[in-house]
Amino acid sequence: MHKYFILATLTAISFTGCSNSMNTVNTPTFKPQSYQKPSATKSANFKNTMMKVALSTRDDAKYNKIELDTPEKKAWFKDLMFRLWDRQITRHQFMAEGMSKYPTHRYEFAFVANGFQKHS
DSSP states (O other), rough: OOOHHHHHHHHHHHHHSSOOOOOOOOOOOOOOOOOOOOHHHHHHHHHHHHHHHHGGGGTTTTTOOOOOSSSHHHHHHHHHHHHHHHHHHOOHHHHHHHHHHOOOOHHHHHHHHHHHHHHH
């Protein structure tokens, strides 16, 4: 009987060595990243692709124009699209950043992301 008690105790101790005694949750931290500005060649290629995507919005009745009524908003959106096109951010990051500023335009951000994937 004494052997079984020692065996059970050793087994229990060995299992506790494998568990995490801290009750912490690892949450990802987002660090601001510096993104590369386009070279002249990249800028021309991006502009060509951007025009194809922009023209394709005319053929979609569900697409509602995103109100980019200031130069700052236009620059932000162009930079966001460039980072997606240049694969500096993922489609998910593109959608998340866009939806944070324009939460009612999920369809439009998905449309643009699909357009860049199709025309790149």
